Amino acid sequence: MENLYDILALGFDPKRTHVFFDSKSIAALYPLAIRVARKVPYSTVKAVFGFEPSTNIGLVFYTALQTVPCFWPSWAEGRSVPCLIPCGIDQDPHFRVTRDIAEGLGYPKPALLHSQMIPGLLGEAAMSTSGDRPENALFLNDPPGAVERKIRNAFTGGRATVEEQRRLGATPEVCSVWALWRTRFAESEEKFQEVTAGCRSGTLLCGECKSQLLERVHSFYRHHAQAREKVKDWAESTIITAAPKAL
Amino acid sequence: MENLYDILALGFDPKRTHVFFDSKSIAALYPLAIRVARKVPYSTVKAVFGFEPSTNIGLVFYTALQTVPCFWPSWAEGRSVPCLIPCGIDQDPHFRVTRDIAEGLGYPKPALLHSQMIPGLLGEAAMSTSGDRPENALFLNDPPGAVERKIRNAFTGGRATVEEQRRLGATPEVCSVWALWRTRFAESEEKFQEVTAGCRSGTLLCGECKSQLLERVHSFYRHHAQAREKVKDWAESTIITAAPKAL
Numbered sequence: 001m002e003n004l005y006d007i008l009a010l011g012f013d014p015k016r017t018h019v020f021f022d023s024k025s026i027a028a029l030y031p032l033a034i035r036v037a038r039k040v041p042y043s044t045v046k047a048v049f050g051f052e053p054s055t056n057i058g059l060v061f062y063t064a065l066q067t068v069p070c071f072w073p074s075w076a077e078g079r080s081v082p083c084l085i086p087c088g089i090d091q092d093p094h095f096r097v098t099r100d101i102a103e104g105l106g107y108p109k110p111a112l113l114h115s116q117m118i119p120g121l122l123g124e125a126a127m128s129t130s131g132d133r134p135e136n137a138l139f140l141n142d143p144p145g146a147v148e149r150k151i152r153n154a155f156t157g158g159r160a161t162v163e164e165q166r167r168l169g170a171t172p173e174v175c176s177v178w179a180l181w182r183t184r185f186a187e188s189e190e191k192f193q194e195v196t197a198g199c200r201s202g203t204l205l206c207g208e209c210k211s212q213l214l215e216r217v218h219s220f221y222r223h224h225a226q227a228r229e230k231v232k233d234w235a236e237s238t239i240i241t242a243a244p245k246a247l
Numbered sequence: 248m249e250n251l252y253d254i255l256a257l258g259f260d261p262k263r264t265h266v267f268f269d270s271k272s273i274a275a276l277y278p279l280a281i282r283v284a285r286k287v288p289y290s291t292v293k294a295v296f297g298f299e300p301s302t303n304i305g306l307v308f309y310t311a312l313q314t315v316p317c318f319w320p321s322w323a324e325g326r327s328v329p330c331l332i333p334c335g336i337d338q339d340p341h342f343r344v345t346r347d348i349a350e351g352l353g354y355p356k357p358a359l360l361h362s363q364m365i366p367g368l369l370g371e372a373a374m375s376t377s378g379d380r381p382e383n384a385l386f387l388n389d390p391p392g393a394v395e396r397k398i399r400n401a402f403t404g405g406r407a408t409v410e411e412q413r414r415l416g417a418t419p420e421v422c423s424v425w426a427l428w429r430t431r432f433a434e435s436e437e438k439f440q441e442v443t444a445g446c447r448s449g450t451l452l453c454g455e456c457k458s459q460l461l462e463r464v465h466s467f468y469r470h471h472a473q474a475r476e477k478v479k480d481w482a483e484s485t486i487i488t489a490a491p492k493a494l
Contacts, residue, residue: 027274037305042289045304057292058284061308 004235006140009227012238019238020069028240029068032075037064039101048093066094070102070110076244086113119179123155140228144218151177151210151217157199158206169202177210185216251482253387256474259485266485267316275487276315279322284311286348295340313341317349317357323491333360366426370402387475391465398424398457398464404446405453416449424457432463 004019020029045051045063073081085095095112102109117126120136127137135150142150157171157178172178178199186192195212198204251266267276292298292310320328332342342359349356364373367383374384382397389397404418404425419425425446433439442459445451 023278026277030273030277031270034305037308038303040304041301042298042304042307043300046300051289053290053293054288056285057287057289057308057311058281060289061284061304061311064304064308 001235004238005228005231006224008231008235008238009224011227012231014231014234014238017238018240019235020072020240022065025240028243029065031243032068032071033061033064035105036067036071036098036101037061039104040064040097044097044100048097063094063097066091067098067101070095070098071105071107072240072244074107080108082108083110084113085110086115088117089114116183118183119176121150121154121176123174123176138217140221140224142221144221147217147221148214151180151214154210156206156209162205165205166202169200170206172196172199175199177206177213180213180217185213185220187216248482251485252475252478253471255478255482255485256471258474259478261478261481261485264485265487266482267319267487269312272487275490276312278490279315279318280308280311282352283314283318283345283348284308286351287311287344291344291347295344310341310344313338314345314348317342317345318352318354319487319491321354327355329355330357331360332357333362335364336361363430365430366423368397368401368423370421370423385464387468387471389468391468394464394468395461398427398461401457403453403456409452412452413449416447417453419443419446422446424453424460427460427464432460432467434463 004021008017019025022029040063042060045060048063049055049059051060070083070085073083085091087095092112092114095110099109119125120127120133121138122133122136124136129137135153138147138150154176157173157175159165159168159170172195178196181192181195186195195204195209199209251268255264266272269276287310289307292307295310296302296306298307317330317332320330334342339359339361342357346356366372367374367380368385369380369383371383376384382400385394385397401423404420404422406412406415406417419442425443428439428442433442442451442456446456
């Protein structure tokens, strides 16, 4: 539920939002999941996910469940409703399987949008918390002091000394702070180009760049915390708990 | 639901009967099924059931669901409640897997009672309807005429001629009608011994034996049809639809 509050607070419309929880929505998901499961042989998921004999049978079945939201709109409305799935590239294989079986079940193939990962603050490819490196990621419930500390310590594309950076410029493409500007914190394309040019030319030093970014991040956190409180009133009502009709 | 009516009509007490339907009870079963699934590697179900690469992932997962009723009483009551599973031998492998993982999940191992199969009326090992041989089985909704016809045509242990049977006796152990006497239609041990001795000695011929059996079968069907109507009022209320508590 905490994750759901964070997602809904980004601006979802209560009237047009429907949420599946694997646990809370299982009565709604299961009838369709078993129809999917019948179409997917073990050899397929083994090849797609590289399952080993030691893989547990819950994981083997999981793709069937993951598939259901793609077909749900068609099931619920009794007509062919196309479905767009925005997801990280790591979830893509599930939906490749889904696309293979969709037409056999009479549903349209889902289309996918691959979301870009935000690089980690320590210079890693993704802002993940795998392992025990909380400093690699901003959490939406981090207090302002932690946000400030993490960004101040974040890996950048800067040079070893101020003098060198003034003379040679820095490298935005490798910088975790620049990635944040790009992701959502530059309020306009102009601002983003100004930051990028300042970085590359050496006129905008990393400390000043981080200060400007922090203003925007703090503002986002304040807005998000307020929005998050408001969605708690209706978040539960978005969760689907029953199948659309008897099969 | 039709199967449930037939089962409940055999004499279950509404107050002490709880029924799981994989479909209707999935919200109740699933939280425990995924805990089970995590403990069962694919290699185990492959070895136990002889799964092939072409086996669908629903079947691979199914043992996890089949296991849940064994642990349900303990889960619901929050203490260790032993569980006895009466089942056909064909369901035994699921519960072998269950026994292997029970203690790792903190539940007692289920005990099993293997029910004996009723032989088929055509002389097959089980009164099953595999294939298209409806004459091999009595159905609980067969009209009296069909019951009579099937039993009159049933395979027996009798001889080729009456004369021969009077002289040599018949063989109850191979007879599908004798199996019905044994299963439930002899009202006493004495009656069963009388039928068996009459058969073996040649004094009770197959036609007369079938007539005596048919009286009892018709009586059972009449009683069953009445009992079946009565359980319809409360059958639905026995179905478990929610987990005993939030996990």
